[in-house]
Amino acid sequence: MAEELFIPKLGQTVETVTLIAWKVEDGAKVEFGQEVLEVETDKAVFPVEANANGYIHLGPYKAGDVLPVLTVVAIIGKQDEKFAVSAAPAVGAEELEKAATEESAPSRAVGAVQPSSLPQAVQEGGREVPFASPRARRLAVEKGVDVRQVSPTGGGGVRVVEKDVVAYLSRQPKATPLARRIAEAEGLDLSALNAGEGVITKTDVLGAVKAGGAVQSAPLPISAEGDVRERIPLKGVRGIIAERMAVSVHTTARVTMFMDADATELVRFRKRLKERYEKEWDFSPGYNELLAKICASALRRYPYMNARLVEDAIEHLAHVNIGIAVDTDRGLLVPVVRDVDAKGLRQIGEEFRQLAERARSGRSQLDDISGGTFTITNLGMYDIDYFTPVINLPEAAILGVGRIVPRPVYIGDELMRREMMTLSLVFDHRLVDGAPAARFLQYIRDLIEEPALLGVL
Amino acid sequence: MAIMDKEAARTIENVSALIEEQGLTKEELVTMLRQIMEIRVFENNIANLLSKAVLKGASHLYAGEEAVAVGAVAALRDDDLITSTHRGHGHAHAHGDRAAKTPEGKQQHYNRMMAEVLGKAGGYCKGKGGSMHIADVEHGNLGATGIVGGNIPVAVGAALAQKLMKNDRVVLCFFGDGASNTGNFHESLNMAALWDLPVVFVVENNQYAMSVPWKKASKLQSISARAVAYGIPGETVDGMNPLTVRGAVLKAVERARRGEGPSLIECQTYRWFGHSHSDPRAYRTREEENEWKQRDPFKKFREDLKIAGILTEAEAEALEQEVNRKLETAMQFSEASPEPGPADLETDVFAPSVWTKQDVEREAVLRQRVRTDPNMRQISYSQALVEAMREEMLRDERVFIFGEDVGLYGGAYGATRGLFEEFGEWRVIDTPISEATIGGAAVGAAMAGMRPVAEIMYVDFTPLAMDQIANQGAKNRYMFGGKTTVPMVIRTEGGAGRAIAAHHSQSLESLWTHFPGIYVVMPATPYDAKGLLKAAIRDDNPVMFIEHKMLYKEKGPVPEEDYVIPLGVADIKRPGRDVTLVSYSRMVLRSLEAAEILAKEGIDVEVIDLRTLKPLDIDTVIASVKKTGRFVGVTEAYENTSFINEVMAQVNELAFDWLDAPMVRVASANVPVPRAEVLEDLAIPNVGRIVEACRKVMS
Structure with missing residues (x-):
C-alpha cells in the first residue's frame, strides 16, 4: 500500500503551514529523504522529505495554500496509483479530538486510529517525563541520557535517582559522546549499529546515516525581467528575514550600547583550550561558543535580559537558549543552542557545530532555529568593529561581536599592546532600562577580560 | 522698669555666683553658649529639611534641651566616656566639639554629624547609623541607641571596665524620663550602686515619653527620688540652665572619680519639637510650650552672659554669625559627601577575623x-x-x-x-x-x-x-x-x-x-x-x-598544650560515602551512634559537626553533599525555623544539582519541652529517628 506523505507537525505551536512550492512533478520517482515540498511557518521555511521510495502522486494543493499540519498532501507508491486519503488519516489524537468537538473539515472525519500510525512527534510530546533527582538529571545531561528511558527506583519507584542512570548507562552500547549526539540528531538508534565489541564512533554513525540516504537541497528558483538584472522573490528564508527584520525594527524600542573589552585573556584562553582539547574533542571551541557560555552566565545573573514581551507582561524565561547567527547560502539563520548555562563548552561546541552544519546545508529543523532567548551575531571575521544588529523577536536583546584587534591601551600608567574588541548590545527598551542593560554588558565584558571566572561564577 | 531691674539684678547675682563657684573662664562660658547655639541651628536645620522632605528617616530633635548636654559634658575630663540616646545630637555635639581641639577639627566634627544624619558616606558612621546612632568610640562617645533605656546597662559595663582597669575615668550616661521606667534602669542602677561604679546617670526629664506625661507614668513624681532605692545620691536640677547642670554633674563626677559610686541627676527640661517629625504634639498645650520657651537656654544663657558682663552684644552677634557659617559649611560638606556605595552594604558587620x-x-x-x-x-x-x-x-x-x-x-x-x-x-x-x-x-x-x-x-x-x-x-x-x-x-x-x-x-x-x-x-x-x-x-x-x-x-x-580552634571550621566526626549528616552540640553524639547502626546495614554516613553555626562552614557541608548526594540535618531545636533549616536552604542553593533525594531534617517537636521523661524523650530527637531519616534518604 502506498505511503501517505503528510505535513509534519513542526512544533508545539505550529497549527498551519503555507505551501511554498512542490519540488517534484506529479508522478515523479522519489527516494526516501528526498526533499519534495517546501512549506513555511511563521518562523521559517522547512523542507518536507519523501517518507518512502516510489512514485509520488500529489494532492490538489498548490503554492499559497494554507494547510493544517498533518494534512496528507501526497502519496508515494506504485507508478499507476492515484492520490487518495485512506480511511484512517494520519492525524494525531489531539487533532482528532479537536475535530470531534469543533466539527472542522469533513476530510478530517473521526475514524479508527491505529496507535502505530500516530506521528512520532505526538508520541514524543505526549510522553511523560518522570521525576528525576537533581543529581540524576545532572548526570543524565552530562552523559546525554534521555531520563524518559530510565526506570525509576527512588522514592519507592517514582523518582529517577543517580544509580538508575548509572544502571541505564551500563546497559547502553558504548559510543563516543559525539557519536551519541550525531545519532540523536539523526534519529538513529545506536543499539541497531553493530560495532562489535568496540566503541561506536562518529565514523560509524555517519556511515549509517549516509546509508540511510543523504538529502540534497534544491536551489531556489530565480526569475528576472525588464531592467531588473535579477529578481529575488521575497519568499522562503529571504521573505521571512525581510518580514521579521521590519517587524522588529518597527515595534521594538531599540537602544544600542557599545563597550570595549580587553580580549587578551579570552584569546589566550581559547588558545589553551585548543592545545588541550582539540585532539580529544575533534574540534576546539570558537569565540562564538565561548561568548555563548559567557552570555549564558550573564543571562542567569541578570534574568531581565533573558526575557520576552507578551501582550500584557514581560516574561522572564526559565531556559537560557542562545541563538548564534550563521551566514548560509540561503540567508541568515540563527540556530539555537539550548540551556547553554547548564552545558559544558564541549557540549555547546558539538551542538553548535551540528546546528550550523544543518543550517548551512539547508536542513535545519524547526527546533533548531526556534525557542531562542538571546542572540549573538559575530561579524568580527569581516573586520567589522561595531554595528547595530536587529533584535531577533521575541527576544529582548542581541549582542553584536566585533573583531579582535591589537590596540595600544593604558594599563595603569603603562601603554600596552592588548587584544581589544568592541561589544554592541542592542536591547529593547520596552523590556529593559539602560542602566540594568549596561550592568549586563559590563558583566559580559568582565568575563571576557577574565574568562577563568567562567568556571567559578 | 523697676521689676526688670530687680530681675536683672537677681540674674547677675545668680549667674555670677554660679560662675564664681565653678571657677569658669570667659572662654569656657562662651564655648558653652556656642555649643548651645550650634545644637539649636543644627536641629532647626534638620526640622527644615524634614519639613521639605529632603531628609528621610527618624530624627528626634534636641532643641530646647541643649543646656543639659552642654552643661553635663562641660563637667567631664577629656578622657571620660558618655553614652547617648535616640535624641542624641546634643550629646554627640557637646562631646565631639570638646574632643576636637582645633577650629578645623570642630568644623569637621560638625560636618560629620550632619552628614551622618543625612545618611552620607562622610558621616561619623559612614551613613550606616544615622540620626539615632551617632558614635565616636575612639574619643569616648560610646554611641547612641534607638532603644529607650538601651544604653544604661552599656554605661554600667563601661564603668565596670574603668573600675577593673583601675583608672579614674567616669562614664556619663544620658537617658530620658521614659527610660527611667524600663527594667534596664532598675537593674543598672542597682548593679552600679552595688559595685560603686564610676557612672553618673543623667535623666533628661523633658516631661513626656513620646505623648505620655511623667505624671501618668510614675506614682513618684521625682525621678531623682528613686536614687534612695539604690542607696545613691539623687538630685533634681534646672535643666534649662547649663551652669546648674554643670554644677550638679561636676559634683557627681568628682564623687564617682573618687570611687564612691554613681549618682542620679534629674534635669528638668523640655523639647521644642514633637517626639519626632510625625508628632502633632496634641498632648501638650501651647501655653505650656510658651511657658518653657521663656526659659530657652538659646536666648536666656546669651542674655545671662550679657547681663553678667561676660559677653557684649557685638560679640554675641559675631558668635551667631560664626555659628551660621559653620552650619552652612556642614551642609555643603554633607551635600557633597557621596552616598555609601553598594560595596559598603556588607562591610563592618564583623570585626576582621583574627584566624589565619x-x-x-x-x-x-x-x-x-x-x-x-x-x-x-x-x-x-x-x-x-x-x-x-x-x-x-x-x-x-x-x-x-x-x-x-x-x-x-x-x-x-x-x-x-x-x-x-x-x-x-x-x-x-x-x-x-x-x-x-x-x-x-x-x-x-x-x-x-x-x-x-x-x-x-x-x-x-x-x-x-x-x-x-x-x-x-x-x-x-x-x-x-x-x-x-x-x-x-x-x-x-x-x-x-x-x-x-x-x-x-x-x-x-x-x-x-x-x-x-x-x-x-x-x-x-x-x-x-x-x-x-x-x-x-x-x-x-x-x-x-x-x-x-x-x-x-x-x-x-584534650591536649595539655595551649591550642585554639578557629571559629568557622566544621569537623567531619565520621567520614562516609552515602549520606551527609549535619549536626551540632549533643546531637552529634546521637548521630554518631546512629551512624554505627546504619553501618551494619551497609549505609555509610558522614557525620559533620558544625561546631560553629556562625560563622558557618558551609564549604565542608557542600563538599560532602556533592560526594553523597543525600542530606540529613539533626538538631535539638524546635523544628519550626531551626538553624538546620538555614543549612538546608544553603545546600539547596549551592548543591541542588548534586542532590539525589529530598533533604530530611530531624528536630524537636514544636511543643514546649515537657517535664515527664516519657514526653521529653518523645520531643527530642533520638537515635532511632536519626536512623530512620537516613534510611529514608537512601530509599
Missing part, C-alpha cells in the same frame, strides 16, 4: 592527633571549659568572668569552678539576677577595652538579655560604621535531658543566629569546648557560646 590559614591547618593536624593518640589524657567538658577560661585569664588580664553564681558556687554546672578562688572576686564576679544588665554590661565593658566572659545560666534566660546583646552588642559595630569592636563572650547552656521542663531545657540557638553581627558556637566534645572557648575569647566579635547541660560530665581526649 595556619591556625586552621594547625588545628586540623591537632584534631587528627586527638583522634588517634591513645595516651592523651581524658577530661570532662566542664573541666575543659574551666581550663579554657583559666588559661585565657592568665594570658590576658582584660579577660574577666561575671554572671549569676559564677563565683564561689562555680557556676550552675560547674564550668567556672575554682576560678573564683584563684582569681578573686573582681575577676570572677557574682552578679545580681539581672540578665539584661549582665548582657549590656558585657557590651559596655567590651567596647571600653575589656574582654568579658558573661554567663547566662540557661539559654532559656537569654531572651531577657536579647535587646542588650543583639540590638547593642551585635549591631554597634555596623551602626557605628565599623568604628568599634565588641569582643565579648556570652556563655550559656541549653538542651533537654534533665526533666526540668519548658523554661530550662530549650535549644534557642536560632534566636541568636538570626541577628547579624554575633557568632554562635556550640561545641559537642571536651576538645572542641576548650579550643572553641579560647578562640571565642580571643575573637574580636560578640560570641554566643552555647554549651549543653548533658555534656558537662562527658569525658574525652
Whole structure:
C-alpha cells in the first residue's frame, strides 16, 4: 500500500503551514529523504522529505495554500496509483479530538486510529517525563541520557535517582559522546549499529546515516525581467528575514550600547583550550561558543535580559537558549543552542557545530532555529568593529561581536599592546532600562577580560 | 522698669555666683553658649529639611534641651566616656566639639554629624547609623541607641571596665524620663550602686515619653527620688540652665572619680519639637510650650552672659554669625559627601577575623592527633571549659568572668569552678539576677577595652538579655560604621535531658543566629569546648557560646598544650560515602551512634559537626553533599525555623544539582519541652529517628 506523505507537525505551536512550492512533478520517482515540498511557518521555511521510495502522486494543493499540519498532501507508491486519503488519516489524537468537538473539515472525519500510525512527534510530546533527582538529571545531561528511558527506583519507584542512570548507562552500547549526539540528531538508534565489541564512533554513525540516504537541497528558483538584472522573490528564508527584520525594527524600542573589552585573556584562553582539547574533542571551541557560555552566565545573573514581551507582561524565561547567527547560502539563520548555562563548552561546541552544519546545508529543523532567548551575531571575521544588529523577536536583546584587534591601551600608567574588541548590545527598551542593560554588558565584558571566572561564577 | 531691674539684678547675682563657684573662664562660658547655639541651628536645620522632605528617616530633635548636654559634658575630663540616646545630637555635639581641639577639627566634627544624619558616606558612621546612632568610640562617645533605656546597662559595663582597669575615668550616661521606667534602669542602677561604679546617670526629664506625661507614668513624681532605692545620691536640677547642670554633674563626677559610686541627676527640661517629625504634639498645650520657651537656654544663657558682663552684644552677634557659617559649611560638606556605595552594604558587620590559614591547618593536624593518640589524657567538658577560661585569664588580664553564681558556687554546672578562688572576686564576679544588665554590661565593658566572659545560666534566660546583646552588642559595630569592636563572650547552656521542663531545657540557638553581627558556637566534645572557648575569647566579635547541660560530665581526649580552634571550621566526626549528616552540640553524639547502626546495614554516613553555626562552614557541608548526594540535618531545636533549616536552604542553593533525594531534617517537636521523661524523650530527637531519616534518604 502506498505511503501517505503528510505535513509534519513542526512544533508545539505550529497549527498551519503555507505551501511554498512542490519540488517534484506529479508522478515523479522519489527516494526516501528526498526533499519534495517546501512549506513555511511563521518562523521559517522547512523542507518536507519523501517518507518512502516510489512514485509520488500529489494532492490538489498548490503554492499559497494554507494547510493544517498533518494534512496528507501526497502519496508515494506504485507508478499507476492515484492520490487518495485512506480511511484512517494520519492525524494525531489531539487533532482528532479537536475535530470531534469543533466539527472542522469533513476530510478530517473521526475514524479508527491505529496507535502505530500516530506521528512520532505526538508520541514524543505526549510522553511523560518522570521525576528525576537533581543529581540524576545532572548526570543524565552530562552523559546525554534521555531520563524518559530510565526506570525509576527512588522514592519507592517514582523518582529517577543517580544509580538508575548509572544502571541505564551500563546497559547502553558504548559510543563516543559525539557519536551519541550525531545519532540523536539523526534519529538513529545506536543499539541497531553493530560495532562489535568496540566503541561506536562518529565514523560509524555517519556511515549509517549516509546509508540511510543523504538529502540534497534544491536551489531556489530565480526569475528576472525588464531592467531588473535579477529578481529575488521575497519568499522562503529571504521573505521571512525581510518580514521579521521590519517587524522588529518597527515595534521594538531599540537602544544600542557599545563597550570595549580587553580580549587578551579570552584569546589566550581559547588558545589553551585548543592545545588541550582539540585532539580529544575533534574540534576546539570558537569565540562564538565561548561568548555563548559567557552570555549564558550573564543571562542567569541578570534574568531581565533573558526575557520576552507578551501582550500584557514581560516574561522572564526559565531556559537560557542562545541563538548564534550563521551566514548560509540561503540567508541568515540563527540556530539555537539550548540551556547553554547548564552545558559544558564541549557540549555547546558539538551542538553548535551540528546546528550550523544543518543550517548551512539547508536542513535545519524547526527546533533548531526556534525557542531562542538571546542572540549573538559575530561579524568580527569581516573586520567589522561595531554595528547595530536587529533584535531577533521575541527576544529582548542581541549582542553584536566585533573583531579582535591589537590596540595600544593604558594599563595603569603603562601603554600596552592588548587584544581589544568592541561589544554592541542592542536591547529593547520596552523590556529593559539602560542602566540594568549596561550592568549586563559590563558583566559580559568582565568575563571576557577574565574568562577563568567562567568556571567559578 | 523697676521689676526688670530687680530681675536683672537677681540674674547677675545668680549667674555670677554660679560662675564664681565653678571657677569658669570667659572662654569656657562662651564655648558653652556656642555649643548651645550650634545644637539649636543644627536641629532647626534638620526640622527644615524634614519639613521639605529632603531628609528621610527618624530624627528626634534636641532643641530646647541643649543646656543639659552642654552643661553635663562641660563637667567631664577629656578622657571620660558618655553614652547617648535616640535624641542624641546634643550629646554627640557637646562631646565631639570638646574632643576636637582645633577650629578645623570642630568644623569637621560638625560636618560629620550632619552628614551622618543625612545618611552620607562622610558621616561619623559612614551613613550606616544615622540620626539615632551617632558614635565616636575612639574619643569616648560610646554611641547612641534607638532603644529607650538601651544604653544604661552599656554605661554600667563601661564603668565596670574603668573600675577593673583601675583608672579614674567616669562614664556619663544620658537617658530620658521614659527610660527611667524600663527594667534596664532598675537593674543598672542597682548593679552600679552595688559595685560603686564610676557612672553618673543623667535623666533628661523633658516631661513626656513620646505623648505620655511623667505624671501618668510614675506614682513618684521625682525621678531623682528613686536614687534612695539604690542607696545613691539623687538630685533634681534646672535643666534649662547649663551652669546648674554643670554644677550638679561636676559634683557627681568628682564623687564617682573618687570611687564612691554613681549618682542620679534629674534635669528638668523640655523639647521644642514633637517626639519626632510625625508628632502633632496634641498632648501638650501651647501655653505650656510658651511657658518653657521663656526659659530657652538659646536666648536666656546669651542674655545671662550679657547681663553678667561676660559677653557684649557685638560679640554675641559675631558668635551667631560664626555659628551660621559653620552650619552652612556642614551642609555643603554633607551635600557633597557621596552616598555609601553598594560595596559598603556588607562591610563592618564583623570585626576582621583574627584566624589565619595556619591556625586552621594547625588545628586540623591537632584534631587528627586527638583522634588517634591513645595516651592523651581524658577530661570532662566542664573541666575543659574551666581550663579554657583559666588559661585565657592568665594570658590576658582584660579577660574577666561575671554572671549569676559564677563565683564561689562555680557556676550552675560547674564550668567556672575554682576560678573564683584563684582569681578573686573582681575577676570572677557574682552578679545580681539581672540578665539584661549582665548582657549590656558585657557590651559596655567590651567596647571600653575589656574582654568579658558573661554567663547566662540557661539559654532559656537569654531572651531577657536579647535587646542588650543583639540590638547593642551585635549591631554597634555596623551602626557605628565599623568604628568599634565588641569582643565579648556570652556563655550559656541549653538542651533537654534533665526533666526540668519548658523554661530550662530549650535549644534557642536560632534566636541568636538570626541577628547579624554575633557568632554562635556550640561545641559537642571536651576538645572542641576548650579550643572553641579560647578562640571565642580571643575573637574580636560578640560570641554566643552555647554549651549543653548533658555534656558537662562527658569525658574525652584534650591536649595539655595551649591550642585554639578557629571559629568557622566544621569537623567531619565520621567520614562516609552515602549520606551527609549535619549536626551540632549533643546531637552529634546521637548521630554518631546512629551512624554505627546504619553501618551494619551497609549505609555509610558522614557525620559533620558544625561546631560553629556562625560563622558557618558551609564549604565542608557542600563538599560532602556533592560526594553523597543525600542530606540529613539533626538538631535539638524546635523544628519550626531551626538553624538546620538555614543549612538546608544553603545546600539547596549551592548543591541542588548534586542532590539525589529530598533533604530530611530531624528536630524537636514544636511543643514546649515537657517535664515527664516519657514526653521529653518523645520531643527530642533520638537515635532511632536519626536512623530512620537516613534510611529514608537512601530509599
